[in-house]
Amino acid sequence: MSSNIENSLLVKSGQDIYEALFVNSAIEELVDISNHKRIFVLADSNVVNHHSEFINKVKKIATDIILVNPFEDSKQLSEIPIYINLLLDAEIRRGDLLVGVGGGIIQDITGFIATIMFRGLNWIFIPTTLAAQADSCIGSKTSINLGHRKNTLGTYHHAKKIIISAEFLHTLSAREIRAGLGEMLKVHAIEDKGKFDEIASNYSLLLNLKGDLTRFIHQSLEFKRKKIEIDEKDEGPRLVMNYGHSFGHALEAASNFQIPHGIAVSMGMDIANYISVKIDFGKKDDFDRMHPILIKNSDEFWNKSIDKSKFSKALLADKKNTLDSYVFILTDKLGVPSVKKVSMDVDIDKLVFDYIEDVRANEFNKK
Numbered sequence: 001m002s003s004n005i006e007n008s009l010l011v012k013s014g015q016d017i018y019e020a021l022f023v024n025s026a027i028e029e030l031v032d033i034s035n036h037k038r039i040f041v042l043a044d045s046n047v048v049n050h051h052s053e054f055i056n057k058v059k060k061i062a063t064d065i066i067l068v069n070p071f072e073d074s075k076q077l078s079e080i081p082i083y084i085n086l087l088l089d090a091e092i093r094r095g096d097l098l099v100g101v102g103g104g105i106i107q108d109i110t111g112f113i114a115t116i117m118f119r120g121l122n123w124i125f126i127p128t129t130l131a132a133q134a135d136s137c138i139g140s141k142t143s144i145n146l147g148h149r150k151n152t153l154g155t156y157h158h159a160k161k162i163i164i165s166a167e168f169l170h171t172l173s174a175r176e177i178r179a180g181l182g183e184m185l186k187v188h189a190i191e192d193k194g195k196f197d198e199i200a201s202n203y204s205l206l207l208n209l210k211g212d213l214t215r216f217i218h219q220s221l222e223f224k225r226k227k228i229e230i231d232e233k234d235e236g237p238r239l240v241m242n243y244g245h246s247f248g249h250a251l252e253a254a255s256n257f258q259i260p261h262g263i264a265v266s267m268g269m270d271i272a273n274y275i276s277v278k279i280d281f282g283k284k285d286d287f288d289r290m291h292p293i294l295i296k297n298s299d300e301f302w303n304k305s306i307d308k309s310k311f312s313k314a315l316l317a318d319k320k321n322t323l324d325s326y327v328f329i330l331t332d333k334l335g336v337p338s339v340k341k342v343s344m345d346v347d348i349d350k351l352v353f354d355y356i357e358d359v360r361a362n363e364f365n366k367k
Helices: 028-032 045-050 053-062 079-089 105-121 131-134 167-169 172-189 193-201 202-207 213-230 237-242 246-254 261-278 284-301 308-316 348-364
Strands: 005-012 017-023 039-044 064-068 097-102 123-129 143-146 149-156 161-167 325-331 337-341
Touching: 005 213, 017 039, 017 202, 017 213, 028 039, 028 053, 028 123, 028 161, 028 237, 039 045, 039 053, 039 105, 045 053, 045 064, 045 097, 053 064, 064 079, 064 105, 064 149, 079 105, 079 348, 105 123, 105 131, 105 149, 105 213, 123 131, 131 172, 131 261, 149 246, 149 308, 161 167, 167 213, 172 193, 172 213, 172 261, 172 284, 193 202, 193 213, 193 284, 202 284, 213 237, 213 348, 237 325, 237 337, 246 261, 246 308, 246 325, 261 284, 261 325, 261 348, 284 325, 284 348, 308 348
Parallel strands: 017 161, 039 064, 039 097, 097 123, 123 161
Antiparallel strands: 005 017, 143 149, 325 337
């Protein structure tokens, strides 16, 4: 462990403990690791384009590096054997280390391959997007698509170590930063109303990668850690981490993935808060309190074309649903995201699209 470590977060898994490190230089940590094991790298092609010096240094220490396009199609089940065969051609062995460098898509692919290859490989993750650094990098989940069915296949197989460095954030687009902030707003809302209000008040600074961004990233992971340590496999308390996701995933699918995931989560949170009020589960005061910042984080995407049929199918296919009920995470009367079963007799689609049209009319046509 090199001397540039600024902070560390330990996460207890079912069998062991893994670590998220906050560092100044990711390559220094990776060099230290490569002194003890052969490493094989799956890298986001965007990282190659924007961080060529880092990638060139990785090439010097890695046995092999495989470039992956960070698109949803890259994590189709049909693509996984291609990556595995490339690793086998490079003569990877069971005792070697797999390294993922990139955002959530690279994390899913690397973690899934590490689960199934040789009945289990150790792997580490270097998240390069804000969403991956502040949310997905811990929690053990891997998710793979099967045709049009998003995240249908997957495992629980955490990285042995996560290396978090702000050096990668400065080349992100505003859209990618908003996607990360969407996930950060989500987990702060789950923690408590005050924490959500705190990050909301710092939103403009964080959007420009200013203010105490590292503290808010660490805080986001700390809040998530509390849930996953008591419910690693999503059987109870961790379900609230899906706040904004039922509607968000449906919006992603219905827009042909033109809406980035973290931004779709912001939109999904706003819709969830609206539905909460409409079915008398939550209070309008909480909708009004959260609405301005959620709209601000997603404003350019509400006018995207959204296929109603695809939205409905995706919402019905949500893994949390039962045969006769939707299972949503809605904001209750205490202003806290909570699991709520809603009968499929309720016309959720109409409520959602009425709201979307209302947002389009009242928020943006007046601009």
